[in-house]
Amino acid sequence: MSAVKKPVVCFLGPVASYTHQVHAFDTTQSGRATYGVVPFENSTNGSVVFTLDHFADRQGLYPDLSVCAEIYLDVHHCLLGRSPPDDDDDDAGAAGPEGDPRSRPLVPLTRIERIYSHPQAFGQCNRFLSAYLKGIETVDVSSTSRAAELVRDDASGTSAAISSAAAARLLERDGVEVLAYNIEDREDNTTRFFVLRAGTDDSTTPGPDGDSAAKGPSSSSSPGKQTPAKTKSLLSFTVPHAAPGALADVLSCFRAAGLNLTSIASRPSLLAPFQYVFFVEFEGHRSVDPEGKVARVLEQVGRVAESARWLGSWVNQRC
Amino acid sequence: MSAVKKPVVCFLGPVASYTHQVHAFDTTQSGRATYGVVPFENSTNGSVVFTLDHFADRQGLYPDLSVCAEIYLDVHHCLLGRSPPDDDDDDAGAAGPEGDPRSRPLVPLTRIERIYSHPQAFGQCNRFLSAYLKGIETVDVSSTSRAAELVRDDASGTSAAISSAAAARLLERDGVEVLAYNIEDREDNTTRFFVLRAGTDDSTTPGPDGDSAAKGPSSSSSPGKQTPAKTKSLLSFTVPHAAPGALADVLSCFRAAGLNLTSIASRPSLLAPFQYVFFVEFEGHRSVDPEGKVARVLEQVGRVAESARWLGSWVNQRC
Numbered sequence: 001m002s003a004v005k006k007p008v009v010c011f012l013g014p015v016a017s018y019t020h021q022v023h024a025f026d027t028t029q030s031g032r033a034t035y036g037v038v039p040f041e042n043s044t045n046g047s048v049v050f051t052l053d054h055f056a057d058r059q060g061l062y063p064d065l066s067v068c069a070e071i072y073l074d075v076h077h078c079l080l081g082r083s084p085p086d087d088d089d090d091d092a093g094a095a096g097p098e099g100d101p102r103s104r105p106l107v108p109l110t111r112i113e114r115i116y117s118h119p120q121a122f123g124q125c126n127r128f129l130s131a132y133l134k135g136i137e138t139v140d141v142s143s144t145s146r147a148a149e150l151v152r153d154d155a156s157g158t159s160a161a162i163s164s165a166a167a168a169r170l171l172e173r174d175g176v177e178v179l180a181y182n183i184e185d186r187e188d189n190t191t192r193f194f195v196l197r198a199g200t201d202d203s204t205t206p207g208p209d210g211d212s213a214a215k216g217p218s219s220s221s222s223p224g225k226q227t228p229a230k231t232k233s234l235l236s237f238t239v240p241h242a243a244p245g246a247l248a249d250v251l252s253c254f255r256a257a258g259l260n261l262t263s264i265a266s267r268p269s270l271l272a273p274f275q276y277v278f279f280v281e282f283e284g285h286r287s288v289d290p291e292g293k294v295a296r297v298l299e300q301v302g303r304v305a306e307s308a309r310w311l312g313s314w315v316n317q318r319c
Numbered sequence: 320m321s322a323v324k325k326p327v328v329c330f331l332g333p334v335a336s337y338t339h340q341v342h343a344f345d346t347t348q349s350g351r352a353t354y355g356v357v358p359f360e361n362s363t364n365g366s367v368v369f370t371l372d373h374f375a376d377r378q379g380l381y382p383d384l385s386v387c388a389e390i391y392l393d394v395h396h397c398l399l400g401r402s403p404p405d406d407d408d409d410d411a412g413a414a415g416p417e418g419d420p421r422s423r424p425l426v427p428l429t430r431i432e433r434i435y436s437h438p439q440a441f442g443q444c445n446r447f448l449s450a451y452l453k454g455i456e457t458v459d460v461s462s463t464s465r466a467a468e469l470v471r472d473d474a475s476g477t478s479a480a481i482s483s484a485a486a487a488r489l490l491e492r493d494g495v496e497v498l499a500y501n502i503e504d505r506e507d508n509t510t511r512f513f514v515l516r517a518g519t520d521d522s523t524t525p526g527p528d529g530d531s532a533a534k535g536p537s538s539s540s541s542p543g544k545q546t547p548a549k550t551k552s553l554l555s556f557t558v559p560h561a562a563p564g565a566l567a568d569v570l571s572c573f574r575a576a577g578l579n580l581t582s583i584a585s586r587p588s589l590l591a592p593f594q595y596v597f598f599v600e601f602e603g604h605r606s607v608d609p610e611g612k613v614a615r616v617l618e619q620v621g622r623v624a625e626s627a628r629w630l631g632s633w634v635n636q637r638c
Contacts, residue, residue: 041593043587043592043593044587044589045587046368046585046586046587047585049365119438119459137458137460138459139456139459140438140458140459186589188591189592190592190593192593245574245579247579247580247581248570248571248573248574248578249574251570251574251580252567252570252571252574254567255564255567255570259567260564260566260567261564261567261570262566263585264566264583264585265584265585266365266582266583266584267365268361268365270363270505272507273362273507273508273509274360274509274511274582276582318593
């Protein structure tokens with residue numbers, strides 16, 4: 001165990017903006033924050049492409065960052081609004097539910113003319129919006145808390161926001177109230193975050209609890225070293241344009257090594273149209289690798305791929 | 320060659336909305352259109368997730384649809400606006416370019432307070448927006464032509480749209496003009512579309528030119544049957560939750576069959592959090608398959624995957 005300074009964690013709300021993510025990557029890379037937390041995927045909405053684009057690191061801005069832990073957070077959204085100058089009394093259910101939303105509005109929504117939120121939040125609330133706010137203009141803003149502020153600033157009461165109950169409590173005195181709770185499509189709506197840290201030597205960099213390797217900031221519940229925890233690693237790679245078979249070759253390396261693939265994603269390489277940066281997650285840890293499987297797969301992928309980059313290893317929080 | 324009715328093609332603009340895509344899938348499935356055209360991926364912005372979600376077909380609405388061709392379209396975007404009541408004369412370059420955009424505004428943009436467009440179009444014009452319209456509110460609307468109409472309807476001249484030169488020409492009389500041409504990040508900005516047809520028997524359904532198999536509506540430039548054209552196929556699959564190794568197993572089938580994978584994507588299955596529907600494209604055609612490779616891979620994937628669905632075979636338009 002090594003002595004460590006109290007860590008600085010750069011954490012973003014459940015639905016963060018592109019700008020916030022640049023901040024998390026930058027402050028962690030530069031050492032101003034010990035950890036940065038970025039959303040990686042949502043169970044309803046899929047990959048967070050802004051985060052994948054940062055990991056693709058096409059400009060080489062983040063050579064010294066890696067993922068050291070994952071965090072799962074349940075995500076619940078509320079519809080926020082504010083009372084208009086003169087309250088009318090329509091029936092809350094007037095619009096009639098379609099597509100079986102999980103939640104009903106607490107008050108009539110007939111006066112709502114536009115809805116502010118973050119694009120990811122809109123993507124998680126399709127059913128409620130189809131049932132009660134069909135055809136209403138949606139406005140993308142940088143964060144769900146910004147959306148709540150825009151509602152506060154519109155005294156007409158015709159604006160609504162998909163935001164959090166916490167944002168409503170913060171702005172309660174300014175007339176912002178919850179119009180509907182739990183408007184997300186699915187009860188099991190969950191966002192998985194990655195914890196970033198500077199450095200790529202996962203065997204020595206300690207977590208906030210002072211423990212090292214296979215232990216990230218959120219892994220205090222994981223088994224000790226006597227019973228190795230299940231672990232995962234993230235790898236990005238590109239394949240030679242002239243050898244399309246290389247994609248299957250790279251993916252076959254994992255099967256040959258006996259390492260399970262748990263997710264796969266891709267983003268445009270932006271080197272030429274329809275060439276990609278691929279991202280694979282697989283079971284195994286680079287530094288806790290008694291059978292040398294991860295070392296072997298990294299070596300083999302390095303031979304078949306055009307470029308490859310290990311992006312981190314951490315304890316699986318869902319096993 | 321078989322006699323065919325003149326086909327009805329349901330075609331959407333380069334950047335189509337979710338609603339338009341529902342329309343393309345529905346009219347083609349029902350036979351009201353002979354072909355439906357949907358965007359699949361953009362070279363700058365990646366997968367079109369709405370289209371993937373339709374192919375995932377989680378509600379089983381489109382059992383009888385398949386892809387019979389692909390189309391590549393170059394995409395150029397313009398910034399549209401309209402003159403305000405009293406024109407002031409700022410310097411067009413006042414905002415100063417950052418991040419090396421390809422294009423400069425023709426007129427000052429200082430009066431612009433909000434920009435309307437389709438989310439995919441915003442994603443293709445990041446550099447121009449960062450350089451000349453940083454921090455300006457962006458409003459997602461259902462299509463780029465809708466964005467142009469909203470600009471027409473705002474007489475204040477403070478709204479702009481990312482849309483097409485064609486939309487500007489259509490609305491020229493209403494005061495809409497081009498403020499900047501070719502504002503897309505990359506000169507090679509290209510969207511790949513899939514052509515859908517009803518039916519899943521790719522050996523008999525003729526294309527609009529009356530030819531069958533390995534010939535889609537846009538494949539008139541492909542080689543004749545004496546020299547088989549390069550072909551591609553699309554397959555979706557899910558893997559058993561309890562057997563994470565199955566993903567590597569499925570992907571290994573393609574390498575074993577000697578079929579190159581050309582793209583891979585995934586979307587949430589929405590059956591349980593962090594389970595996926597995977598999409599792979601690979602070289603080969605189900606009906607023009609002299610060595611039986613595609614037949615073999617479909618049979619093998621069917622054995623390893625939890626579920627699998629062939630979604631079409633067509634002539635590769637870029638080889």
